[in-house]
Amino acid sequence: MxxxxxxxxxxxxxxxxxxxxxxxxxxxxxxxxxxxxxxxxxxxxxxxxxxxxxxxxxxxxxxxxxxxxxxxxxxxxxxxxxxxxxxxxxxxxxxxxxxxxxxxxDGAPALEGRPARGLAEFVLAVRANRAAGPPARRGRPLSTMDSFAREAIDELSRTDEPFDAAAARAVWAEALDAPQWTGPPCWVHGDLMPGNLLLRDGRLSGVLDWATAGVGDPAIDLIPAWNLLTADTRGAFRDAVAPDDATWARGRGRALAMAVIQLPYYRHTNPVISANARYVLAELGVLTSSR
CATH class of the missing domain: 3.30.200.20 (Phosphorylase Kinase; domain 1)
Structure with missing residues (x-):
């Protein structure tokens, strides 16, 4: 490799x-x-x-x-x-x-398409903390990612991936148009990829990789809705975490941005990350098939 x-x-x-x-x-x-x-x-x-x-x-x-x-x-x-x-x-x-x-x-990494009981409880527990903290690496306004996301969409559209660039741009535009986070300082993990979520008997038992944690937009911790869950389980997660419509839209945008940036970069070097990026894009309806 x-x-x-x-x-x-x-x-x-x-x-x-x-x-x-x-x-x-x-x-x-x-x-x-x-x-x-x-x-x-x-x-x-x-x-x-x-x-x-x-x-x-x-x-x-x-x-x-x-x-x-x-x-x-x-x-x-x-x-x-x-x-x-x-x-x-x-x-x-x-x-x-x-x-x-x-x-x-102990625990096995979460797998795309399988439920992770306790995920919403964890997201809310982190968010409820009121301790002072550094800015989260991925907690800044979504607009700071605009040029990177658009460039990645363009780059991915030039590959042989079955990628609908126009649909991706529409998801991204909707996220950018959503009102930005104006609430109180909010702790987030910032990197809730399936590999960072450990499960035992289908329940979240441990969470790895906290270097991106800090205070910022809570939308970043909604990304498991698309990088892990399915259409059948996504609604229950949303109901439990209870984000407003704007935060949910920004979460979709952040999931999209991470996936379109990851896939061109890692498609030949990291099969786990590239497969997850394809999963996200399929869940968002901007990939016509997955490999």
Missing amino acids: ARMHADEHAIDTTLVRRLVHGQFPRWADLPITPLASGGTVNAVYRLGDSLTVRLPLTEGGAADIEKERRALAALGELPMAVPAVVAVGEPGEGYPLPWAVHGWL
């Missing part, structure tokens, strides 16, 4: 083993296993039975370790399990970035 990013660092089990052995000898005898993941920011390895090692793929992901820790400290107790940072490693062995050891969370 080709690298996802031009500036991506080469990471493999041998490197991870050298880093762990050199900096955390108490874990030197634990087995290290690469984890299949659709993640685009970190390479993830299981360390023994109770830990994971996460190494940023690029320089841009290095700051996420501290961002995630600060966000979780500000949010406090949540109704689902979240990753605990057990240790932070330093650059070494030819790897130039800090890296982290997290506690393992």
